[in-house]
Amino acid sequence: MTLSNDDIQSCANRLHQAEKTRTQIRQLSQDYPSITIEDSYAIQKAWIDLKLAEGRIVKGHKIGLTSKAMQSALNIDEPDSGVLLDDMFFADGGLVPSDRFIATRVEAELAFIMSKRLVGPDCTMFDVLNATDFVVPALEILDTRIERVDRENKATRRIFDTIADNAANAGIVLGGRPIRPLEADLRWIGALCFRNGQLEETGLAAGVLNHPATAVAWLANKIAPLGLALEPGQVVLAGSFIRPIETRKGDTIQADYGAYGSVSCYFA
Numbered sequence: 001m002t003l004s005n006d007d008i009q010s011c012a013n014r015l016h017q018a019e020k021t022r023t024q025i026r027q028l029s030q031d032y033p034s035i036t037i038e039d040s041y042a043i044q045k046a047w048i049d050l051k052l053a054e055g056r057i058v059k060g061h062k063i064g065l066t067s068k069a070m071q072s073a074l075n076i077d078e079p080d081s082g083v084l085l086d087d088m089f090f091a092d093g094g095l096v097p098s099d100r101f102i103a104t105r106v107e108a109e110l111a112f113i114m115s116k117r118l119v120g121p122d123c124t125m126f127d128v129l130n131a132t133d134f135v136v137p138a139l140e141i142l143d144t145r146i147e148r149v150d151r152e153n154k155a156t157r158r159i160f161d162t163i164a165d166n167a168a169n170a171g172i173v174l175g176g177r178p179i180r181p182l183e184a185d186l187r188w189i190g191a192l193c194f195r196n197g198q199l200e201e202t203g204l205a206a207g208v209l210n211h212p213a214t215a216v217a218w219l220a221n222k223i224a225p226l227g228l229a230l231e232p233g234q235v236v237l238a239g240s241f242i243r244p245i246e247t248r249k250g251d252t253i254q255a256d257y258g259a260y261g262s263v264s265c266y267f268a
Contacts (some may be wrong), residue, residue: 001036001038001039001042002032002034002035002036002039003032003034003035003042003043004034004041004235007032008039008042008043008046009046010045010146011032011043011047011164011169012043012046012047012050012229015043015047015084015145015146015164015165015166016047016051018102018145018146019143019145019173020097020245021144022101022102022168022200022253023098023102024102024103024145024146024147025145025147025151025156026146026147026150026151027146027155027157027159028043028146028160028161028164029155029157030150030153030155030163031162031187034250035140035160036160037068037159037160037163038159038162039125040159040160040161040163041163041164042161043150043163043164044083044164044165044166044167046081046187047164048085048092048166049164051085051098051238056086056183057084057086057237058083058084058085058234059085059086059087059088059089059234060073060081060083060084060234060235060236060237061081061083061223061230061235061236061237062083062084062119062140062166062169062172062236062237063079063080063081063167063215063216063219063233063236063238063239064079064080064082064162064167064169064228064239064240065079065080065159065162065236065239066079066206066207066208066209066215066238066239067207067239067240068241069243072175072262075159076159077240078218078222079209079215079219080159080162080163080165080167080219081167081219081222081223082105082168082169083166083169084169084172084235084237087152088141088169088170088171088172089171089172089174090141090165090171090172090265091173091174091176092173092174092176092263092264092265093264093265093266094173094265094266095170095265095266095267095268096123096141096173096265096266096267096268098248098249098268099113099249100147100268101141101143101171102143102144103143103144103148103168104141104142104143104170104243104246104247104263104267105141105142105143105246105247106139106140106141106142106193106245106246106247107139107140107142107165107240107242107243107244108137108138108139108154108191108201108203108204108240108241108242108254108255109138109139109195109208109212109237109240109241110135110136110138110186110208110212110237110238111135111137111138111172111174111235111236111237111238111239111241112128112132112134112135112181112212112213112216112235112236113122113132113133113134113135113136113178113233113234113235113237113238114131114132114133114232114233114234114235115131115132115133115232116130116131116232117229117231117232118131118133118216118220118229118230119159119224119229119230120139120217120220120221120222120223120224120229121219121221121224121225122221123217123220123221124217125211125213125214125216125217126186127132127217127220128181128213128214128216128217128220129181129182129213131230132181132213132216133182134178134179134180134210135178135180135181135186136174136175136176136179136264137174137176137177137180137255137257137261137262138172138174138175138176138263139172139173139175139263139264139265140171140172140235140237140240141169141170141171141172141173141256141265142158142168142169142170142173142244143168143169143170144160144165144168145165146161146164146165150223156219156249158257168241172235172237173264173265174262174263175237175261175262175264176257176260176263177209177257177259177261178259178262179212179260182263183189184260186205186206186209186211186212186213187204187205187206187212188205188206188209189204189257189260190202190203190204190205190241190257190258191203191241191242191256191257192255192256192258193242193245193251193253193254193255193256193257194254194255194256195245195247195251195252195253196251196252200245200265201242201243201245203240203241203242204241205238206241207240207241208238208240208241209239212238212239215237215238215239216230216236216238219230220235247267248267249267249268250266250267250268251262251266251267252265252266253265253266253267
């Protein structure tokens with residue numbers, strides 16, 4: 001780590017204020033050119049700690065950047081992760097208050113509902129399947145409290161910014177038909193994603209590291225050195241298998257998972 005504890009807390013405070021005021025801040029990678037991945041996760045944790053101090057409750061985790069294309073674009077070789085809190089969950093078919101966010105996008109994913117404690121290191125996809133109660137279709141709502149493009153030098157956001165920004169997570173919608181983890185070949189579960197009735201994106205869950213359970217195993221191993229594990233009842237978003245769909249106030253987003261149902265939300 002290259003940032004001091006004061007720097008880390010300052011960044012967390014800025015992110016917290018940005019979310020509350022719906023005003024994006026400058027990329028942290030511009031303000032701190034020597035920032036590291038470890039610094040970014042420390043900032044994320046400090047920000048989550050601020051939310052927990054205000055009464056929020058950890059409900060799970062999200063995994064991002066699981067496709068090889070996205071990893072290559074950002075010059076990284078592994079996914080990233082963020083934390084799901086209780087106020088991020090919205091009802092299937094329900095309203096998402098647009099005024100709470102800055103610039104929302106939506107992705108289609110599979111969510112794993114854990115039945116057993118999953119502790120790394122050395123977790124495999126088989127451990128994940130054995131520790132999972134249900135897999136359900138999901139939408140992840142993304143937001144960015146950090147500018148995607150710097151207003152001064154036009155630099156694009158880097159992986160350090162995304163991780164610090166809680167891996168861009170803002171919300172989650174669970175829906176469709178719960179699936180027992182061995183009931184289907186999860187790689188072949190796909191979704192047709194519509195915005196206002198128009199097909200926008202399609203994809204297969206195999207786009208997530210060839211199997212979404214592999215992503216969950218990666219997360220369990222990643223957080224193990226911190227003394228953390230995936231706990232029973234927690235929700236783990238395994239990663240998107242479509243490109244993000246930009247949304248605006250008034251949009252309806254629906255992901256049709258075929259035999260496994262659909263999940264939708266309306267940005268009010």
